[in-house]
Amino acid sequence: MRGDEMDHPTTLGRSSLKVPRLGVGAMTWGEPRGLARFHPATMAYGGAHGYQEESRAVEASLEAGVDLVDTAAFYSRGASEIRVGELAQGKDVLIASKFPSGIRFQADDFPGELEASLHRLGRSNLDLYQHHFPGRVSIPDLMNHLADAVGVGKVTAVGVSNYSAEQMRRAHAALADRGVPLASNQVEYSLLHRQPETNGVLDACRELGVTLIAYTPLAGGMLTGKYSAENRPTGFYRRVLPRYRRKALVAIQPVVSLLREIGDRHSKTPSQVALRWLIEDPIVLPIPGAKNGKQAIDNAAALSFSLAAEEVAALSDATRSRRA
Ligand SMILES: NC(=O)c1ccc[n+]([C@@H]2O[C@H](COP(=O)([O-])OP(=O)(O)OC[C@H]3O[C@@H](n4cnc5c(N)ncnc54)[C@H](OP(=O)(O)O)[C@@H]3O)[C@@H](O)[C@H]2O)c1
DSSP, X not given: OOTXXXXXXXXXXXXSOEEOSOOEEOTTOSOOOGGGGGOHHHHTTTOOOOHHHHHHHHHHHXXXXXXXXXXXXXXXXXXXXXXXXXXXXXXXXXXXXXXXSSSOOOGGGHHHHHHHHHHHHTOSOEEEEEEOSXXXXXXXXXXXXXXXXXXXXXXXXXXXXXXXXXXXXXXXXXXXXXXOXXXXXXXXXXXXXXXXXXXSHHHHHHHHTOEEEEXXXXXXXXXXXXXXXXXXXOSHHHHHSGGGSHHHHHHTHHHHHHHHHHHHHHTOOHHHHHHHHHHTSTTEEEOOBOSSHHHHHHHHGGGGOOOOHHHHHHHHHHTGGGGO
16 A cells, blocks of 8 residues: 555445445543542543543544444543534534443443433434443343434444353344344454464454454554553553553564564554554454544554564464463
């Protein structure tokens, strides 16, 4: 691909929704109040950069052809959805959200969850609506509700998140009975977290024609190359989870060096190479979180180059142990 060329939009799975090959994750966005200030999505990465920077992230992404923003009712108790709704007002932005807003949820709560999300977003339709976490709720019952929402035009495409291959198959079958495609399964996938390749999810996506939306594609910033044992990331999650500890940061430096080496050949950053490794698989769509305009510009440029097959293989070989 020439430097000035972009990956063309594709459809999300076999749905009618035209999407770019990369989106923007808005998990940390918004201004939570009260107890929501202590929500995991707010605390995870050390706080948001505020309205102006989030606005720049949307503007920069749109300019680069990245018109898909991912949020969820759960994130900071709706504060992320509210911010995404404000920033998308009057613009051609595709919004992907997720339900439910909390952990106590039954299939019958679905219509109320959908209305509340549409209200926070200030929209009458959601481009992609995803079930955030599988739980005790019956998958066929839930898919029937989602198919109803598609039928009345409140939802364009149906997705799931954190579903196993087997759960995906059940959702796919239930939706197929109603003539609705399962468009996507959003799961964690990056060079440092390659389980979808071994747990059957990537294979099921390929077989069923479902897009794998890759969340945490920069491994929470670890693949950007800016963190090291001496310069550890901020935020509650990144302070307490083993995957962000000093030892883990030392262990990933060979991968970061390889990202840099390959990036230098293309005049690209480690983040762009890490995202590109995902995009080289046509059924994978990463949604890196961007806290500001600069990060959004950096991430969107992953669309304007290609990796050689040997470069993809070298990165895959260097992170083979991350498949387990
Ligand atoms: N479905 C689910 O269960 C689920 C779970 C988690 C996330 N998600 C979705 O996936 C999205 C992305 O995942 P994530 O935010 O967990 O992880 P990520 O995209 O791997 O990392 C995002 C963080 O990396 C840093 N960063 C991003 N771009 C950068 C750049 N170009 N240069 C330097 N630093 C950069 C920023 O933090 P710093 O600047 O502070 O380092 C940013 O907050 C979320 O927003 C959300 O929409 C979904």
